[in-house]
Amino acid sequence: MGDFLGYFIACFTPLKILLMIGGTIGGIFLGAAPGLSPTMAVALLVPFTFYMQPTDGLVLLGAVYTATVAGGAITAILINIPGAPANIATMFDGHPMALKGKAEKALYLAFLSSLVGGLFGVAVLILFTPPVARMAMEFGPSELFWMAIFGVSVIAGLSSGTVVKGLYGGAFGMLISCIGENPVYGVERFVFADMLTGGISIIPALIGLFAVPQVFTLVETMGQVIDKRTFKAQKGVLKEAIIETCRHYKQLILGSVVGTIIGAIPGAGGSVAGLIAYDQNRKISKNPELLGTGVSEGVIAVESSNNSMVGPSLIPLLTMGIPGSPTAAVLMGGLLIHGLFPGPELFTKYADVTYTFITSMIVAQFAMGIFGIIISRYSHLVMNVSNLAMCVSVTVLAVFGSYSVQNSMDDVFIMFCLGLLMYLGSKRSFSAAPVVLGLILGPLAEDNFSRGKIIALSGDGLFDYFCLGNVNLVIIGLCLLSIGWSIYGEIKMAGKSVRPCAEA
Amino acid sequence: MRNIRTQLIEIVVMFFVPVASLAMLRSIELEDAKLFPNYICYIMLVFAVIHAFQVFKSWRKDKAEKGEPAPFPMRRVAVALGLMIIYFLSMEAVGFYLDGFLFFLVTTLVLSPAGSPRRWWAARPSARYASWPCSTSSSTPCSG
Numbered sequence: 001m002g003d004f005l006g007y008f009i010a011c012f013t014p015l016k017i018l019l020m021i022g023g024t025i026g027g028i029f030l031g032a033a034p035g036l037s038p039t040m041a042v043a044l045l046v047p048f049t050f051y052m053q054p055t056d057g058l059v060l061l062g063a064v065y066t067a068t069v070a071g072g073a074i075t076a077i078l079i080n081i082p083g084a085p086a087n088i089a090t091m092f093d094g095h096p097m098a099l100k101g102k103a104e105k106a107l108y109l110a111f112l113s114s115l116v117g118g119l120f121g122v123a124v125l126i127l128f129t130p131p132v133a134r135m136a137m138e139f140g141p142s143e144l145f146w147m148a149i150f151g152v153s154v155i156a157g158l159s160s161g162t163v164v165k166g167l168y169g170g171a172f173g174m175l176i177s178c179i180g181e182n183p184v185y186g187v188e189r190f191v192f193a194d195m196l197t198g199g200i201s202i203i204p205a206l207i208g209l210f211a212v213p214q215v216f217t218l219v220e221t222m223g224q225v226i227d228k229r230t231f232k233a234q235k236g237v238l239k240e241a242i243i244e245t246c247r248h249y250k251q252l253i254l255g256s257v258v259g260t261i262i263g264a265i266p267g268a269g270g271s272v273a274g275l276i277a278y279d280q281n282r283k284i285s286k287n288p289e290l291l292g293t294g295v296s297e298g299v300i301a302v303e304s305s306n307n308s309m310v311g312p313s314l315i316p317l318l319t320m321g322i323p324g325s326p327t328a329a330v331l332m333g334g335l336l337i338h339g340l341f342p343g344p345e346l347f348t349k350y351a352d353v354t355y356t357f358i359t360s361m362i363v364a365q366f367a368m369g370i371f372g373i374i375i376s377r378y379s380h381l382v383m384n385v386s387n388l389a390m391c392v393s394v395t396v397l398a399v400f401g402s403y404s405v406q407n408s409m410d411d412v413f414i415m416f417c418l419g420l421l422m423y424l425g426s427k428r429s430f431s432a433a434p435v436v437l438g439l440i441l442g443p444l445a446e447d448n449f450s451r452g453k454i455i456a457l458s459g460d461g462l463f464d465y466f467c468l469g470n471v472n473l474v475i476i477g478l479c480l481l482s483i484g485w486s487i488y489g490e491i492k493m494a495g496k497s498v499r500p501c502a503e504a
Numbered sequence: 505m506r507n508i509r510t511q512l513i514e515i516v517v518m519f520f521v522p523v524a525s526l527a528m529l530r531s532i533e534l535e536d537a538k539l540f541p542n543y544i545c546y547i548m549l550v551f552a553v554i555h556a557f558q559v560f561k562s563w564r565k566d567k568a569e570k571g572e573p574a575p576f577p578m579r580r581v582a583v584a585l586g587l588m589i590i591y592f593l594s595m596e597a598v599g600f601y602l603d604g605f606l607f608f609l610v611t612t613l614v615l616s617p618a619g620s621p622r623r624w625w626a627a628r629p630s631a632r633y634a635s636w637p638c639s640t641s642s643s644t645p646c647s648g
Contacts, residue, residue: 162558164551164554168551168555171547171548174544175522175548185536185537187537187538189529189532189541190528216584216585219580219581219584220580222580388612388616391584395588395607396604396607399595399600400604409595412595416588416592428510428514446540450540
């Protein structure tokens, strides 16, 4: 407890407070800008943290991550376009509220419930991370190998248009992680151009895979007319929203618990959390027939859930190096550029950095709540930023970010080529998240595979070492379950889409 | 018909990537160094086969594609791509900051809808910049 207080107090240095405020305001703006995802926002920011102290950089990234998820509610409510995938379910009741002239109240409700949910999620992160890290300390090469495969398979199955394409994308990510010199044997692989000798750096790849496709998507949608709702801030609405939030404590608790559970499952993500919370709220609501017509409880349940998943999504990342969501994968890039490798070592060797980062998330939640409410009043300014201005700014930032990591134009070209490839892939339902996960977890899988092979050949044999043993069997089972579940979901969806056609 | 063609191209690319990678790995003599990427390539081939099977199955189900695909703003995307390539290629010669500024101006001028006030807003500083010869001789970090 004493240590925890020490780390908490360490968050209140002038620089960290400034970074948190800046990150929160910037994050809300980026989240509120339609077309820019939280993942892309964090990916663009990672290179800026390169020259900072690791703690400062992580504090900034944590604040941005929290704020972008909450900021996405602004566009979901005012223009019926989710700022982030996590805000899809916010539209169901948020936008009808705006149509009824209650946009200001809906925004306040969104930020207040995000604050409560976010705090709940961070509390779970603080409580559960150390025991999970202790458990991860027992893992050997075979378990770590399977954990890496699980990380890729679970995101591949859940985040893509089709399961097979998701899994193919994950494998492709792992394949491109092999480019360059093998660290164990010193052999060059897939080096068909000089710029690839050092392999593909994670930061340019992250920026390219997440930012470039979005730039082109912005170019595509340029000139589209959107029906924007604006409002003038009125007195007493905030007080009303606070009372309403407290009155719907059941929805707050439900949303927070659902978001926390979903967040801790690698790959599930905020959109799933929001949709499940909305669905569960329908079951406990006194007036379920009113949901979807613009009622407060719909916004409260969804917003508390999508922000409560932020903290738990970091548990598998910090303890085992398995990012729980695409944004967590980008945050992992932020750790790696500072030489911090996720895993149990973060809680022993770099405990000060890790715990200060985790405790700073509490302060970031309050910053998000306060600045979110203030910025809500001027949200029409945020939404008036044109697609053209955004796509030019993102391109320049992407180039700057890729170049600044190693001061190399090669990284800029790698970023652009991967981004262009991903844009073409996205047109055929390929998703960036599995490729990024494969790229990040590929070296972890290969390293542990090589080490495991040496151990296996001197003892049990390859099959026994990798495929037997309780932990191995559990993780293999989880891999199969996640893939099987995704295939089942896809078949079910296909059945649903075929039936109406047949009936017609 | 157009959809079938793109699906065929997609399948060919999905097969080409692992096959080409396996061919590149053949030149490596040390078995252990190519073991992991070899497995990855085989797994990719398996996924490509499953995908091809799914696609062929879907063709048999409904042969006729109904409805027109949504119009794609090919010209605008191609222009943006061209501007980006020019931006990247000219960066080392022009310098990072100046190149970024010029990219911003040119993109705004070219991609803004005709008659948009943003065009005039972008054109004003570019005209001033062009009429200020001293600024073009300024050195930038990248150009050294």
